[in-house]
Amino acid sequence: MGLEWENVGNWHIHGKDCMIYLLPRPKYCDRGNYLCSLISFDNFRYEIDDADLWPRIYFKFETAKEEVVLWLKTRKQFVPEQSKWTKGEGDYNGKCCDEQ
Secondary structure: OOOOOOOOOOEEEEEOOEEEEEEEOOOOOOOOOEEEEEEEOHHHHHOOOHHHOOOEEEOOHHHHHHHHHHHHHHOOOOOOOOOOOEEOOOOOOOOOHHHO
8 A cells, every 4th residue: 555545535626627536446456545537528528638637646645636736726726715625526527616
């Protein structure tokens, strides 16, 4: 198992046109402790390519959350007061934030 592994449960965050979820990997995985995956919708799905490197693997839970928020801000997907990490798998219905 990777250092600092902790079963933190599933988490998710919504961007303007996407949802990212974070899952703990099994304890026996030695390439990273947490898996982040992206679901994109609307026109934003056409902007995502191999250079974006999804899914992503992290060793530290807090680092994963911080890096994802920075990515959302860089891609102009961060929605103030609405893009917040929330415990649970989240609901994906192709809409974000206050549109749900």
